[in-house]
Amino acid sequence: MAIGWLTRNGAATAFAVQHSLPTVMWRPCWEPLRHLDLESLIASQRCPQRDLVVTMIVERLLHPCSKLATTRLWHTSTLAQKLSVERYEEDNSTTP
Numbered sequence: 001m002a003i004g005w006l007t008r009n010g011a012a013t014a015f016a017v018q019h020s021l022p023t024v025m026w027r028p029c030w031e032p033l034r035h036l037d038l039e040s041l042i043a044s045q046r047c048p049q050r051d052l053v054v055t056m057i058v059e060r061l062l063h064p065c066s067k068l069a070t071t072r073l074w075h076t077s078t079l080a081q082k083l084s085v086e087r088y089e090e091d092n093s094t095t096p
Contacts, residue, residue, distance in 0.1 A: 029061040
């Protein structure tokens with residue numbers, strides 16, 4: 001747990017970070033795929049399946065592993081939040 005101070009209007013307030021996810025260097029992998037227009041090659045319109053496929057491609061470029069391990073890995077960083085798939089689990093269903 002990290003503890004720090006936040007100052008607003010001259011008043012200092014203590015805060016503690018309970019949990020944070022590491023930021024993955026996903027942008028260097030993602031930008032060339034956007035330039036190639038990969039998303040429109042997968043599906044013409046945005047849909048959950050397209051988001052999942054793109055996220056799996058980016059994650060596997062960052063960490064080559066099995067599909068199951070890929071879906072488990074994206075919940076250990078900010079990649080799932082950035083690509084809007086954080087609500088999905090390994091069995092391809094949404095979390096409650």
